[in-house]
Amino acid sequence: MSKAIEEIEQELGVLFRRGRALSHELAEGVHPGLEPGHYAFLVRLEEAGASRPSELAAYFHIGKATAGRQLTCLETLGLVARRPDPEDGRAHLLELTPEGLARVDAARARRRDTFHDRLSTWQERDLAALARLLARFNAEFG
Incomplete structure (x- = not known):
């Protein structure tokens, strides 16, 4: 294995650990x-819109029971609401409540501010290069 690949693997480990810490925050x-x-469920609902619990479980590659427990918690907190699925009267859809959307938007704004603060001293060409390389990396592993 090349030394560069080893360094990338090590730096990605640091990045992933920091990413987990940021997700917790x-x-x-x-x-x-x-x-x-x-939080991941909230973001997914914000991105995809109203979804069936089974769709969310499949998206996250988790069991329906696990997804159900997490979604019930979010519903209890008033961040997610349940409504009948117009295409199937036996099923229901989950969607963000206005409160849930406001809280997700606020969290994302804080995250953007953090990135802006940490990267504000970087030159634009370096930011563009990082964005391009991250997109390429993600496409390789997508």
Whole structure:
């Protein structure tokens, strides 16, 4: 293995650990005691719109029971609401409540501010290069 690949692997390990810590902070910012997995559900609902619990479980590659417990918690906190699925009267859809959307938006704004603060001294060409290389990396592993 090349030395550069070893360095990339090590730096990605640091990045992933910091990413997990940031996810925890973002979740806590939405609601005290909220776990990163719950935050991920909120973000997915914000991105995809109303979704069936089974769709969310499939998206995250988790069991329906696990997804159900997490979604019930979010519903209890008033961040997610359940409504009948117009295409299937036996099923229901989950969507963010206005409060849930406001809290996700606020958490994302804090995250953007953090990135801006940490990267504000970088030159634009370096930021563009990082963005391009990260997109390429993500496409390789997508």
